[in-house]
Amino acid sequence: MTSTDRNSASGPADQPGVARAPIRTFHPRRGRLSGRHVDALDRLGPAFRLPVPEDPATTAATDPNPATTDPTAAAATAPDPATAPDPVAEPVDLPALFGRRAPVVLEIGSGMGEATAAMAAADPDRDYLAAEVHTPGIANLLAMIDRRGLTNVRVADGDALVLLRLLPPASLAAIHLFFPDPWPKTRHHKRRLIQPGNVALLRDRLEPDGRLLCATDSHDYANAMRETLTADPELVNAYAGFAPRPDDRPVTKFERRALAARRPVFDLVFVRKGAGPVGGDRSGQGRIDRR
Ligand SMILES: C[S@@+](CC[C@H](N)C(=O)[O-])C[C@H]1O[C@@H](n2cnc3c(N)ncnc32)[C@H](O)[C@@H]1O
Secondary structure: OOOOOEEOOOOOOOOOOOOEEEOOOOOOOOOOOOHHHHHHHHHHHHHEEEEEOOOOHHOOOOOOOOOHHHHHHHHHHOOOOOOOOOOOOOOOOHHHHHOOOOOEEEOOOOOOHHHHHHHHHOOOOOOOEEEEEEEEHHHHHHHHHHHHHOHHHHEEEHHHHHHHHHHOOOOEEEEEOOOOOOOOOOOHHHHOOOOOOHHHHHHHHHHEEEEEEEOOOOHHHHHHHHHOOOOOEEEEEEOOEOOOOOOOOOOOOOHHHHHHHEEEEEEEEEOOOOOOOOOOOOOOOOOOOOO
């Protein structure tokens, strides 16, 4: 792992001998678990959940909005330690996790899991690993896995930036980042998932020709993502600019909200350089091929 693999804050931690504190890309949130969600966590967690260890430095980082840091929130949403599996401490063995060898798609910040469940159901030849920190969202996706009888979904319970460091290089066919938290204030931009310090890690975990798909309704973040991803010499934009909306990207609450407010949604597709030509349409006019 290189230093660019880590999402680091600057400041006093830059001084020699002082640990650099990785920073959170998510809001700590209180979440109420319904009976259905508690049941999903208890019954399906052992088979479908991949607990991700805490990054000690991440948990020590200062939250930008102390009002949201409620010490009781973690307790309210934390899985029962008696039934929760041990967090992974070693590199993740993806074929063992899914019980087969198939292309793997990582969705970062799966929210309530609507997109993951719908895409996995429509794409049974690929495996979907959803990473989320919000326990009700994790439980909701587990319940959908059960309801739809999905066998190609696993839910990583924890920080995707920690998970990525536990995944082997070149192990992902695609990374999906749909409506990531936009962190609109300039002083919070360092908390955005797509930022220079994280791109090398994301790109390294993609296989050659693997695709990074992003969608956002924040024009500012969309431009920043495009600029940051374009700056990586190993990534190529599959389109001349923003991508057409992929037909198979399900509409989630965040897109519905944007459309209702007449905010445009921006899609991006970047491809890790590989042996062959990059698929897509560099004119920006055509449709995206699914994978
Ligand atoms: C705005 S929501 C979008 C959810 C979903 N992609 C959708 O379109 O409905 C962003 C989600 O990313 C999650 N998130 C942010 N940073 C994360 C991280 N480092 N690891 C895992 N999840 C993260 C948040 O908890 C939140 O659920």
